[in-house]
Amino acid sequence: MKITLWKSILLSVFVTLSYWARAQTNNIVIGHIDSLYSKTLHENRKIWVHLPDSDQNGVYAKRRYPVVYLLDGTSHFSSVVGMIDQLSTVNGNTIFPQMIVVGITNTNRLRDLTPTPGGAMIPSPADSTRRKNSGGGEQFTAFIEGELIPHIDSLYPTEPYKVFIGHSLGGLLVINTLLHHPNLFNAYVAIDPSMWWADQQLLLTAKQLIASQKYAGKALFMGIANTMESTMDTIRVQADTSGATKHIRSILALDRLLKANGQTGLRYQGKYYGLDDHSSVPLIATYDALHFLFDAYSFKLTDPDYEQDNTGLVDKLTTHFRAATRQLGYTVKPPESLVDELGTFMVSQQKFKKAESLFKLNVANYPASYHTYASYSDYFVAQKDTSNAIAHFQQSLSLQETPATRKKLTALIGRASPEPPTKK
16 A cells, blocks of 8 residues: 555544544535525525535634536536535645535526527427527626625635536536626536527527637536437538437537637536436536636645655745635635644644644644644643743634633643742
């Protein structure tokens, strides 16, 4: 077994135990239901909101988070929340940042997710009804921009980084938003979007607009499902003209268009999923999309990070998250919990130079965190530096009174006090 692997496993024990301790309640809860009345849509809208469980019962400093706005929230909320939590916290993962997830539930899906009126991909007698009840996408986008986002920003600890995810008709609205409201979100995820809608009207619009648009700082991931007959492939299907292949042909045409226009500055990735159909593709496509969007965030530890007792790990963390800041456009700091757990682990391994540099990093990044000073104090105790240990315990208590820290400080002061002279 590689050294990195077993040390990562040992470190993950710290994380897993703290995560497990926080989960010992009577209910498993991944979010709550919020609501707001929309003057734009003239109706009450329910939203499902997930907040990261990162404060560990108030142990770490309060943070702000990027926000995922998720269409068809009732269908995709639990899977998206689960994968973000798994890959941002569980077992020390730092693949994605922790994020707030806002699941937008439907009241009239056809109306809200279609930017223009339209009918079925294959015409039917019900098309007149569909046309009458569709085409409200721009009004729905106005609700998101003017009411929903301000509501979320006013109530929750948000960073100025927003991801918009939609599947099928939701993916259609995501592409429409990218084309007509490119600055509303930082990143867009369109999963098997219904680009066939309204005789490919949005695809035609894209062909007219894309080449002249500027998308610097924006990102798009598009997942493409296998909706073809077994006799077809992605090359042969492009020559087909039947209605049965219009869905995938429209998406492949958009994919070619986006790849041919790299001058726009849009960071784009399209991916075809040959083993997934229209219904199964959202899970794996969202997973890949988040990896793509946050590829500058993902942080990996190596053997030297554990073995060498120097400041190299802090230098690596600082350089890495500065790069993430440049790509994502907001200040991204090394997670306090990760740095704290690494510092504590290094103390246990008597890598004191590395431990001190990690605790110093946390103090610099999270000066309002009482836990950061308490952990740094434990380092000084291990170094038998009583004066610095007392000073940092006192700083921790000035930020928040905690019984454990008070007990440690009292014991330390007691040991440091000279014995009173004995009476003769």
